Amino acid sequence: MTIAKLTRAASVGLLISTVLSGAVWAQAITIAIGSEPSTLDPQLRDDGGERQVNDNIYEALMARSPTGELVPGLAAEAPTRVDDTTWQFKLRPDVSFHNGAPFNADAVVASVARVIDPANNSEQMAYFGTIKGAEKVDDLTVNILTTGPDPILPSRMYWMKMIEPGYAASGDLAGAPVGTGPYKLEGWNRGTDLKLVANDAYWGGAPQIDEVTYRFVAEPGTRLSGLMAGEFDVITNLLPEFTASVPKFAAVPGLETSVFVLGTDNEVTKDPKVREALNLAIDRQAMVDGLFMGYASIAKGTHINPAATGFNADLEPYAYDPDRARALIEEAGAAGKPLVVVGESGRWLKDREQIEAVAAYWAETGLQVTTDIQEFSQYLDSLMGDGPRPDAIFIANSNELLDADRELSFIYHKDGAAASNSDAEMAAKIDAARVEIDPAKRKALLDEVQKTAHDLSYTVPLFNLNDIYGMSERMEWQPRTDAKLMVSEMKVTE
Amino acid sequence: MPDFILRRLFQGLLVVLGVTATVFVVTRVFGDPVSLMLPLSATDAQRAAFAAQIGLDQPLPVQFWRFLTDIVTLDFGDSLWQRRPAIEVVFERLPNTALLVGAGLGLAVLVSIPLGAIAALRPGGLVDRLVVSLGLLGLAMPQFWLGLMAIMVFAVQLKWLPTSGFGTAAHLVLPALTLAMTPIARFTMMVRAAMIDELNKPYVQTARAKGMSLPRILRVHTLRNILVPFLALSGWEAITALSGYTVVVETVFAWPGLGLTAVQAIQRGDLFLMQAIVFVIAALIVIIGIAIDVAAKSIDPRIELN
Numbered sequence: 001m002t003i004a005k006l007t008r009a010a011s012v013g014l015l016i017s018t019v020l021s022g023a024v025w026a027q028a029i030t031i032a033i034g035s036e037p038s039t040l041d042p043q044l045r046d047d048g049g050e051r052q053v054n055d056n057i058y059e060a061l062m063a064r065s066p067t068g069e070l071v072p073g074l075a076a077e078a079p080t081r082v083d084d085t086t087w088q089f090k091l092r093p094d095v096s097f098h099n100g101a102p103f104n105a106d107a108v109v110a111s112v113a114r115v116i117d118p119a120n121n122s123e124q125m126a127y128f129g130t131i132k133g134a135e136k137v138d139d140l141t142v143n144i145l146t147t148g149p150d151p152i153l154p155s156r157m158y159w160m161k162m163i164e165p166g167y168a169a170s171g172d173l174a175g176a177p178v179g180t181g182p183y184k185l186e187g188w189n190r191g192t193d194l195k196l197v198a199n200d201a202y203w204g205g206a207p208q209i210d211e212v213t214y215r216f217v218a219e220p221g222t223r224l225s226g227l228m229a230g231e232f233d234v235i236t237n238l239l240p241e242f243t244a245s246v247p248k249f250a251a252v253p254g255l256e257t258s259v260f261v262l263g264t265d266n267e268v269t270k271d272p273k274v275r276e277a278l279n280l281a282i283d284r285q286a287m288v289d290g291l292f293m294g295y296a297s298i299a300k301g302t303h304i305n306p307a308a309t310g311f312n313a314d315l316e317p318y319a320y321d322p323d324r325a326r327a328l329i330e331e332a333g334a335a336g337k338p339l340v341v342v343g344e345s346g347r348w349l350k351d352r353e354q355i356e357a358v359a360a361y362w363a364e365t366g367l368q369v370t371t372d373i374q375e376f377s378q379y380l381d382s383l384m385g386d387g388p389r390p391d392a393i394f395i396a397n398s399n400e401l402l403d404a405d406r407e408l409s410f411i412y413h414k415d416g417a418a419a420s421n422s423d424a425e426m427a428a429k430i431d432a433a434r435v436e437i438d439p440a441k442r443k444a445l446l447d448e449v450q451k452t453a454h455d456l457s458y459t460v461p462l463f464n465l466n467d468i469y470g471m472s473e474r475m476e477w478q479p480r481t482d483a484k485l486m487v488s489e490m491k492v493t494e
Numbered sequence: 495m496p497d498f499i500l501r502r503l504f505q506g507l508l509v510v511l512g513v514t515a516t517v518f519v520v521t522r523v524f525g526d527p528v529s530l531m532l533p534l535s536a537t538d539a540q541r542a543a544f545a546a547q548i549g550l551d552q553p554l555p556v557q558f559w560r561f562l563t564d565i566v567t568l569d570f571g572d573s574l575w576q577r578r579p580a581i582e583v584v585f586e587r588l589p590n591t592a593l594l595v596g597a598g599l600g601l602a603v604l605v606s607i608p609l610g611a612i613a614a615l616r617p618g619g620l621v622d623r624l625v626v627s628l629g630l631l632g633l634a635m636p637q638f639w640l641g642l643m644a645i646m647v648f649a650v651q652l653k654w655l656p657t658s659g660f661g662t663a664a665h666l667v668l669p670a671l672t673l674a675m676t677p678i679a680r681f682t683m684m685v686r687a688a689m690i691d692e693l694n695k696p697y698v699q700t701a702r703a704k705g706m707s708l709p710r711i712l713r714v715h716t717l718r719n720i721l722v723p724f725l726a727l728s729g730w731e732a733i734t735a736l737s738g739y740t741v742v743v744e745t746v747f748a749w750p751g752l753g754l755t756a757v758q759a760i761q762r763g764d765l766f767l768m769q770a771i772v773f774v775i776a777a778l779i780v781i782i783g784i785a786i787d788v789a790a791k792s793i794d795p796r797i798e799l800n
Contacts, residue, residue: 035758038575045577046533121547126537174577191587191750192660217658217748218758225645226657377763380529417534 027492028211029233029475031485032223036191036216039174042161043115046123052236052485053214056196057098058161058179061089061108062154066489068307068402068481070154074103074162074180076140084149084437085132089157091140095203097164098178105136110165112144127159127401149435151442152403155309159401182207182488192216196487207488227470233492234477236485237349238470240293246470251295252479254467258354258396259303260341260460261411263389264421268337268367275457277328278392279318282361288463291350291357295468299461301454303397303407306464307481310404310433310443312450318461325365335366341392342372344379348396349465355394358462389420392460402482404446405434412453421458495791499784506780511562513776514769518561521765522554530763531574548766570770575762580770583755588774590660591751594743595735597666598673599728606678607724610685611712617690625682632679637739641672641746658748669747673739677731684727688720722790722797729786733779 037050042058063073072078076090095103112134115122122128130153132145146153167178177185182204183196194214200206215232217223223235224242243249262269262278269275284298300306301315329335339362343355356371363369372390374382382390395418399407410416414427426449433445453459469479476491521527528545529536536544545551548571549560564570570580613625648668649657659665692698693716701711740753748754752771759767791797 038762039577041577046536118543121540121543123533123536123540125540126533129537129539189661191590191755192748215659215748216750218754219746219748221642222645222658222746222748225642225650229650229653229657231657377526377530381526384529384534385526417538 027209028213029209029487029490029492030213030215030231031234031236031487032215032217032226032232033236033485034216034218034220034223037194040177040185040188041174042177042179043111043124043163043173044120044122046126049216053194053196054161054177054179055181055484056183056212056487057177057181057185058163059181060158060160060162061091062158064158064402064480064482064484066478066480070158070309070402073158075157079144079154079157081437082143085146087144087146087150087153088137089142089144091142092203093140095180096201097167097180098184098199099164099167101164101166103162103164103180104139105142107162107165108142109134109136110168111160111162114163114168115160124159127156131156149437151433151435151437151439152309152401152405155401155403183212186211204488208491209487212487224470227472230472232470233472233475234485234490235470236467238468239349240291240295240466240468242470243293243295243468247473248471248475249468250471250477250479251466251468252481253297253307254465254481255305255398255400255402255483256348256396256465257299257303257305257399257407258348258351258394258462258465259299259411260358260392260394260462261390261418261420262457262459263391264423264456264458266389266391266420268334268339269391271332271334272456273328273332274334274367275460277325277332277334277365278362279457279460280321280328281325281365282318282358282460282462283320283322284317284462285320287354287357291353292463292466295466296463297466299464301461302450303411303459303461304404304450305399305402305407308399308402308404308407310408310446312447312454314447315450315454318457322361322364329365329367336368339367339369339391340372341369341394342374342379342382342390343394344376345373347376351394351396354462358394358460384417393418393420396465400482404450405430408446408449409434412449412458423452423458426452495788499788502784502787503780506777506784509780510773510776514565514773515558517769517772518558521768522550522557527763527765531765565773570773571766573759573764573767573770575759575764575767580764580767581774583767584752584770584774587750587752587755590749591736591740591744591753593666594669594673594740594749594751595732597670598739598743599677599732599735601670601674602677602681602731603728605674606681607685607717609678610682611689611717613682613686614689614693615708622686625686629679629683629686632675633683635675637672637676637742638746640675641668641743644668644672645746658746660748660750665747665749669743669749672746673735673743676739677735680731681724681727684724685720688723689716692716692719718793722794725786725790725793729782732782736778736782737775 033049033052035049037053038045038047042054059074061073061075063071065071074092076092079087079089082088097103115124116128116131130146130150132147135143137143164178182199182202184199186195186197188194196212198207198210220239226232227235227246238249262275264270288294288296298317300317304311341359345352359369359371383393397407408430411418412426413419413430414422429445429449433442436442467483474492474494476493528541532544549557568581573580573583576583609625613622616622645657648655655664655667698711740751741757744751744754745757756771
């Protein structure tokens, strides 16, 4: 194959080096991702591109199995609760950083201290807001202290990457990372590509793939072309309509759920009957088939991710019943009344298409529907600003920690940034669940909140979107529920 | 001449400041930069801390004064996205864009002058009609689509060239060709029209009557006469390329230039990087404008610069 390519390229007198690269070692692969990491410092940004690379370089105390189950990572076992505000982690012995420094309690203490240091103003504080600090107990035991009882601290520690304290003080964390993970950085051409090589001393055993190059390709059509031309082995965010044209692809339920938040104090939408009608009016299955080629699942009566801890599995998806929807609107005396649907365009997969399709379904109930697609900063102001709440506003909400708390606090809690209700009772329950250490009691509270919000139609949940990856013929890989791109789980068959 | 350049530089400075001030006002008055720049998950405390850190808690006039004084030292603040000085990012990407625009426009000039001249020799002839049709096609095809088609044909099907990326001469070919398409069409049409015009003038008849060969007439007389309008059009194309074409072409080909960086800065709400990019592009446009005027004057001394 190499020879054939060589002759062909030489015969037209064009450069051959790029054609050859990537075909030489069977164990080297190329992954095209949509956005370049902003920095390789693992503790400052909340940035998908950064994670797609750093998840292979760094590790956290906790990890998740490919199906989303929380398991020990750099911790030797699941943490234990010492008292209401202290969780104790035993660390995995004999782990070292890429520079040879040992991973131990001091590294954990320094990692925690650095990420929560106000001077660093880390964007990840949204995940670590409850953490007060860490204390070394012995070389392989650490206590993590929280400001109050925090039932989801173990999930939070799945998000916190462990850095090497000595290197953090003197080295270039932003450009030349040093972690404990299965891969180390080889080089980074800003704007173009980045290369990782296997860490042969990895505690979990050296990975099968020796070398991985990340290419930064923003345009989905170009990523597809690169895959078809044999330049890439894995591409992220394959559009559903492209699944037919790639050698191989894999789709898994992702972290994002699309939903409309309804203004429960607004003139028309304050009536629960109207809100129920809005939920019943949408043929979600038709949208799954038509818009997503089947690569989305209908939200199960709530916008909470089904893989998240605290998801209420007893809820049913809202049915499609346009007659009942029209009857409800009639009953509520809302026929002919105005409903403004607010949204944006180009931020999330098929956002505008979803908004317009739903608005069309809603118009069929007899409401006077207008759609307001806003410029993104204006949209953010509608979503999170102090102004009047929109009747209905679209958002594709992501749940990185895979715990229900954030999604509930953000959209159901009356003080949540994207919430459009004034339900004090519900807010109290969410607050109570956040500090409820007993898993069964916490689950009961979360279930109750989701049931109430479902029964009163506080939102119109739409779809749990799939993440779709395109792959070359030789790749073997099952993508993960938590959307992490773990190269150590990939295999090349040749 | 030096007078003229100084005056134009001063005017240019005002233009650049005006453009930058507009960006300042638009981004701060319409829309909230903090929610734009922080992820959706950011807490209220984070938002407040961030606003204070970048000085957004100050009154607008204070912010604007600080903004202006920082600009003097090319300090646009740290890019939020890359966490390093915004101007550093701009200067890192600018040469890549310059390379792309230079290659694309260079190619356009090389192709369009002979093409336009040949078409003009026999207006309405077969060659002319072919050139005009191709020109219209070139003007009508969106670069986005053209780029993707070029990738499909030359990279995916024929495998002659890489689909996207940066680093070798092979990586430059398709983006430069795509970028060149519209300028080729416009240059060719312009050269053709101007040449037809010139060739009908009496001096050409005279030269031919003297027995001068057509290629020599073209080279010595007519082409020189259309050089000034051609130069003006090139300047305009360079400006359009810098502020428009590169955005599309660089995105399609994952070319790490300023256009792609501008798209990413907007997507990530990186206000400081956007300001730095707008400032540098505006400055470049002013400089190109002056350079074109000066060049025109040196080609045709009759041109009044004032």
